[in-house]
Amino acid sequence: MGARGMHSTLAEAGGRIHDVYVIYRRAGFARRVGRSPTYEAAILDNGMLAPLYLTIRLIKGNTIAMPADRLSRTFAALADPTRRAILARLALGEISVTELAAPFEMSAPAVTKHLKVLESAGLISRSRQAQWRPCHLEATPLQEAAGFIEQYRQFWEQSFDRLDIYLQQLQAQEKKNGRKKK
Amino acid sequence: MSIAENTELSFSRTFSAPRELVWQAWTDPQHIMQWRGPKGFSNSSCESDLRVGGAFLLNMCAPDGNVYPCKGIFREIVELERIVYDSSADESHPCGAGLPPRSVVTVTFAEHNGKTTLTLHTRFESEARRDAANAAGYSTSWGESLEKLKDFLTHP
Numbered sequence: 001m002g003a004r005g006m007h008s009t010l011a012e013a014g015g016r017i018h019d020v021y022v023i024y025r026r027a028g029f030a031r032r033v034g035r036s037p038t039y040e041a042a043i044l045d046n047g048m049l050a051p052l053y054l055t056i057r058l059i060k061g062n063t064i065a066m067p068a069d070r071l072s073r074t075f076a077a078l079a080d081p082t083r084r085a086i087l088a089r090l091a092l093g094e095i096s097v098t099e100l101a102a103p104f105e106m107s108a109p110a111v112t113k114h115l116k117v118l119e120s121a122g123l124i125s126r127s128r129q130a131q132w133r134p135c136h137l138e139a140t141p142l143q144e145a146a147g148f149i150e151q152y153r154q155f156w157e158q159s160f161d162r163l164d165i166y167l168q169q170l171q172a173q174e175k176k177n178g179r180k181k182k
Numbered sequence: 183m184s185i186a187e188n189t190e191l192s193f194s195r196t197f198s199a200p201r202e203l204v205w206q207a208w209t210d211p212q213h214i215m216q217w218r219g220p221k222g223f224s225n226s227s228c229e230s231d232l233r234v235g236g237a238f239l240l241n242m243c244a245p246d247g248n249v250y251p252c253k254g255i256f257r258e259i260v261e262l263e264r265i266v267y268d269s270s271a272d273e274s275h276p277c278g279a280g281l282p283p284r285s286v287v288t289v290t291f292a293e294h295n296g297k298t299t300l301t302l303h304t305r306f307e308s309e310a311r312r313d314a315a316n317a318a319g320y321s322t323s324w325g326e327s328l329e330k331l332k333d334f335l336t337h338p
Binding site (some may be wrong): 075149152153154155156157158159160161162163164165166167168170171 | 191199
């Protein structure tokens with residue numbers, strides 16, 4: 001998809017793309033790119049969530065089934081700011097534990113502890129091939145978590161839309177009945 | 183919409199209706215069935231035992247014919263102000279029915295000038311567990327008590 005196509009698709013999605021972007025920016029997964037303050041900024045870091053993927057999912061409102069425990073593990077793993085920062089760093093490419101530990105002013109064992117949580121949640125994997133065992137980001141659970149949040153949001157947004165209409169109907173009915181009684 | 187620490191989600195909406203009516207629409211099974219669920223969904227049955235520890239069950243039918251049960255237990259009820267409920271632990275479908283597994287949902291109703299702002303706040307499991315741990319020694323929720331009892335019975 002070219003930049004123009006991307007732009008129009010994002011525009012079609014209205015504020016929803018922005019909502020998701022805000023979630024990811026706060027979580028340290030998205031960064032501001034380009035000059036536009038809003039829609040183009042939804043482009044996420046390399047390899048994590050392709051804008052194309054995100055756009056398609058948002059527009060089609062895809063439903064996904066995800067085992068409950070895996071989702072809980074993903075959320076638990078994401079609840080820690082250090083782990084979110086680790087994921088943001090890994091989005092830029094594979095890296096060794098020593099390199100990963102450097103900017104965090106943390107010992108390698110402390111970082112390893114966080115990596116184990118991320119690994120058990122399936123958010124990262126560590127190569128057993130090379131001696132330095134580089135860490136890779138695994139995008140699928142994050143995509144599933146994003147899909148889950150979006151699906152849940154749509155559930156309530158659409159329920160609220162329906163409730164709004166229903167409340168208007170109830171009030172109109174009450175008014176009508178009130179008039180009849182008089 | 184807002185999200186904090188990745189484990190909490192909040193949605194708000196202001197309705198042009200008095201709080202009593204919004205509360206009724208939210209709590210009366212006959213009303214709930216008229217609006218709950220995404221566009222294109224309908225509800226085949228609804229039971230709601232509105233008291234602390236009471237259960238609710240809503241069977242939602244998707245446009246493709248699949249039925250998604252929404253099951254939960256009321257944890258706190260403050261008439262016209264607040265409802266807290268959580269999902270049953272055995273619920274395996276993550277959110278098809280609008281209630282994620284092992285999550286705590288707080289619905290608040292606030293009235294201003296004849297309009298009602300409804301806020302639906304969802305806290306996911308990991309956060310709920312952490313808070314429960316922090317609160318240990320001060321208060322214990324029913325959910326935690328039951329959880330402990332279950333652990334005790336399964337691992338004596």
